[in-house]
Amino acid sequence: MALPTLSSIAPISGPAAGGTIVTLTGTGFTGALAVGFGDSNAASLTVLSDTQIIAISPAGSGTVNVTVVSPGGRSAINASAQFAFTSEASSTAAPTYFVDPALTSQIVGSLVNLVAAGASPDAVQAQSILMRRLALEGDVIGSRVPPPRNITEIGGYLNLLTTLKESAMQEQALAGILGVAGPSPALGWSPAQPLAMVSLPNDRPAGPAQATLPLSILVRSDFMPAFHAAITALHAQGAALPLAGPTALALPPGGPGSIAPTDFLLYAGRVLQLAPAAAMVTPSSDPLALIRAKGSGDPFLPAANVPAPGSVPVTPGNYDALQASGGGTTTVSLTGASFVPLAPVLASFGFYQASPAPQPASGADIAWARLTNVTGLVAGSTRLGDELALIFPQNAISASAFAPLVDYKWNGTTFAP
Numbered sequence: 001m002a003l004p005t006l007s008s009i010a011p012i013s014g015p016a017a018g019g020t021i022v023t024l025t026g027t028g029f030t031g032a033l034a035v036g037f038g039d040s041n042a043a044s045l046t047v048l049s050d051t052q053i054i055a056i057s058p059a060g061s062g063t064v065n066v067t068v069v070s071p072g073g074r075s076a077i078n079a080s081a082q083f084a085f086t087s088e089a090s091s092t093a094a095p096t097y098f099v100d101p102a103l104t105s106q107i108v109g110s111l112v113n114l115v116a117a118g119a120s121p122d123a124v125q126a127q128s129i130l131m132r133r134l135a136l137e138g139d140v141i142g143s144r145v146p147p148p149r150n151i152t153e154i155g156g157y158l159n160l161l162t163t164l165k166e167s168a169m170q171e172q173a174l175a176g177i178l179g180v181a182g183p184s185p186a187l188g189w190s191p192a193q194p195l196a197m198v199s200l201p202n203d204r205p206a207g208p209a210q211a212t213l214p215l216s217i218l219v220r221s222d223f224m225p226a227f228h229a230a231i232t233a234l235h236a237q238g239a240a241l242p243l244a245g246p247t248a249l250a251l252p253p254g255g256p257g258s259i260a261p262t263d264f265l266l267y268a269g270r271v272l273q274l275a276p277a278a279a280m281v282t283p284s285s286d287p288l289a290l291i292r293a294k295g296s297g298d299p300f301l302p303a304a305n306v307p308a309p310g311s312v313p314v315t316p317g318n319y320d321a322l323q324a325s326g327g328g329t330t331t332v333s334l335t336g337a338s339f340v341p342l343a344p345v346l347a348s349f350g351f352y353q354a355s356p357a358p359q360p361a362s363g364a365d366i367a368w369a370r371l372t373n374v375t376g377l378v379a380g381s382t383r384l385g386d387e388l389a390l391i392f393p394q395n396a397i398s399a400s401a402f403a404p405l406v407d408y409k410w411n412g413t414t415f416a417p
Contacts, residue, residue, distance in 0.1 A: 004028035004068040004075045013084040018043060018059040022083065024068065025159055029053050031070055037083055038064030052159070060085040195221045195390045197249050197269055203231070203240035205287040205307075209277040214247045220269035220391065223373060226349035233348075238310030239340045242275040242287050244369065251392055251400035260401040264415045265372050267402070268387040272351055274302060274342075274369035280360070283321035284334055290360070290368065291339055294318040299357045302368065304345075306338035314338045324363030350375040374410075382410040 006026040014020025022042075024035065027050065035042035035055040042055035053068065063084045068075045197218040204213045219227050234241055249269065252261060265271050279288035285307070290300040300322050306314045316336045322329045346352060351371040358367035376382075385406025388397050397403060408415040 002028055003073045004032065004070045006066065006068050006075045006078055006081045009066050009081050009083060012082065013086050014057050016059060016061055016085040016087060018057050020057040022055050022057055022066070023159070024053040024055060024066065024081075025051060026068065026075070027051055028070060028072070028075075029068060032068050033071065034069040036065075036067040036069060036074070038062075057083065057085075193389070193391050193393065195269070197221070197246075197391060198224050200224070200227075203242045203287075205240045205242060205278075207278070207285065207287060208281065209242070209275060209287065212277045213242050213275055214245065216247065217243045217272070218246045218249055218269070219272070223269075223349055223351075230345050230348045233312075234304060234340060234345055236310050236312045237314050237340050238306040238308050238312075238338075239304035239314075240287055241304060241342070241345070242278045244273040244275040244277075246271065246273070249391075251388070251396055251402060254399055254401045254403050258401040260405055262414075264384060264387075264408075265374070268384075269391050270373045272371045272373075274371065276363075276366040276369045279369075280322055280324040280329070280363050283323055283332055284337065288342075289319075289339060290322040291319040291334070294320050294333060294335075296320075299359060300368075301357055302342045302353070303339035304342055306340060309338075314340055322360065328362050329360060346371055349373075377410045379410055379412040384408040384410075384415040387415075 004026060005028055006024055008025045010023050010025075011020065014022070022035075029047055029052065030050045032045065032047050032053060035045045035053060037058055037060055040058040040060055043058050045053055045055040047053050060083075063082050065077045066081045066083050067077065198221050199216045200219055202214050202217045204210050204215070231241055246266065249267065251267060252258065261267070263271070274288060279286050279290060279302070283289045283291070285305065287305055289303050289305060291303050292298040292300050294317075300320075316338045319334045319337055319339065320331050321334050323332050343353070350373040352373075353368065353371060358365075358370075360366070360368050377387075383406065384402065385397065388402060388406070392400075397406065405415070408417055
């Protein structure tokens with residue numbers, strides 16, 4: 001295994017008591033075991049990537065060589081990677097990164113290592129916040145990045161943010177270094193959005209369509225309680241509600257030439273999609289079917305099949321059902337079949353088909369499967385930007401293709417100028 005190579009550190013000095021957060025830049029850092037400050041090792045270290053390490057200086061004196069130890073050995077001494085321990089009383093001391101006496105370097109190091117080892121969504125979010133504090137504030141507590149002494153000192157921070165692809169934080173770091181106002185509130189400490197997209201287990205009944213059904217789907221948090229109650233009631237009747245999505249939701253990137261999608265409701269968390277693959281193949285056994293009363297001229301509406309009785313009985317009936325055939329559809333008769341009409345179930349948590357209900361002309365025509373929820377949208381008043389801000393942070397909206405459209409208002413059908 002090749003030796004690690006250390007090319008630079010920032011800052012290049014700190015108090016003799018230790019506790020300075022130092023960013024190391026080089027190569028071959030993966031699997032690093034220790035960071036040496038002369039004859040002592042760093043109080044803690046966190047390997048951010050093969051080219052970046054954050055270490056906390058130990059107590060020391062004088063100017064020492066900083067090295068990185070990996071399974072392949074110790075990096076060579078580099079005059080550009082020397083750290084000077086300075087007296088805090090010295091008038092010529094270089095800027096230091098303050099550590100609150102109540103928060104020792106050992107505690108900081110333990111916190112860094114603990115968060116870095118986590119893989120849960122909460123831990124990942126904590127990693128992001130911690131790295132932002134390290135970059136913007138100089139520590140995990142509230143102290144400003146001190147004025148830089150030279151370009152090398154700020155280079156470590158800016159290089160780290162470049163590596164992490166955090167351009168917005170890089171801008172705020174520069175603002176803090178230069179002593180000018182940055183974005184408000186500070187990045188990493190923005191208030192949480194009022195709502196969120198919550199991942200819920202999807203119904204995946206047995207059958208040919210099961211392999212195509214996602215394991216989970218996203219439901220907006222304010223719709224979730226009613227959604228859960230409706231699904232529970234449907235299960236009690238022996239039926240299921242297989243959905244195709246959404247399974248992920250991220251704003252489209254903005255910039256020159258970007259074009260915003262026209263499906264505004266999807267990005268506002270107001271769309272669900274029934275699983276088209278679960279219907280119109282074999283209506284008598286498909287999890288979903290498009291049915292109407294036998295012999296009537298009513299539109300075909302979605303219903304959930306009841307393959308086996310549940311705790312709440314469903315009265316069998318006679319129906320006509322749509323079946324995909326070639327490039328079109330045919331009508332088949334179902335006698336004594338048990339179905340739960342989905343319109344009342346969907347309406348109980350605010351989701352509806354388009355009106356009038358789409359009537360598919362073929363198996364590829366899936367408009368019937370789209371469900372939308374417009375609860376609370378006020379025509380002529382509700383802004384697209386306000387809707388998006390319920391689930392996305394403002395900086396994400398500003399960087400998205402929707403940025404020029406935030407003042408669009410709901411007109412009863414869509415968001416428009």
